[in-house]
Amino acid sequence: MFQADRMVVAFDGHEDSKKALKKAIALAKTLHAKLTVVYSHDGKSSRQMFDAPRPMTGGAYIGGGMADLQTPPVYVPHDEQQSPLIFEDHTEEVVAEARMLLNEEQFEATIEIVEGEPAEAIIEYAEEISADLIVMGARDQSRLKKMLFGSVSEKLSSKSDIPVLIVK
Numbered sequence: 001m002f003q004a005d006r007m008v009v010a011f012d013g014h015e016d017s018k019k020a021l022k023k024a025i026a027l028a029k030t031l032h033a034k035l036t037v038v039y040s041h042d043g044k045s046s047r048q049m050f051d052a053p054r055p056m057t058g059g060a061y062i063g064g065g066m067a068d069l070q071t072p073p074v075y076v077p078h079d080e081q082q083s084p085l086i087f088e089d090h091t092e093e094v095v096a097e098a099r100m101l102l103n104e105e106q107f108e109a110t111i112e113i114v115e116g117e118p119a120e121a122i123i124e125y126a127e128e129i130s131a132d133l134i135v136m137g138a139r140d141q142s143r144l145k146k147m148l149f150g151s152v153s154e155k156l157s158s159k160s161d162i163p164v165l166i167v168k
Contacts, residue, residue: 005034008035009038009134009135010152016139018137019168020137021135033133035110036109036110039091042116136153136156136166137166138151
């Protein structure tokens, strides 16, 4: 019988990863394994923004100045000196969704957020904690999308030395 003491499940909040998390929980309960839910935060998909200083409006200038000027927030690279920074992504929602599913299944697991390209970041983390199994969902994609971009599950299963269970 297959034995796994430590399992990692890739989770991004989509339906396929919810199925994978439920399957991983059931498997972890059966095998009495520790489970870590991993969300890969790809820096490219989030934008950092700060609220730039805006020109004074209305009566601040002689003759009304630039009262009608609308200035949008300015997008800039991260710099320690600038604040406040806001990350525009879904990390908090994904973590909350994972916690909710874990609570529904009455199962305790660790939730980790890793940085980088999903397949590589998940493999690196799984190796770091000496995981025995990686569980992830398979998203249905069109053939064209698969040809152009590939799928995370294909990349992960082909690059990982750790066994990968793909849940459909």
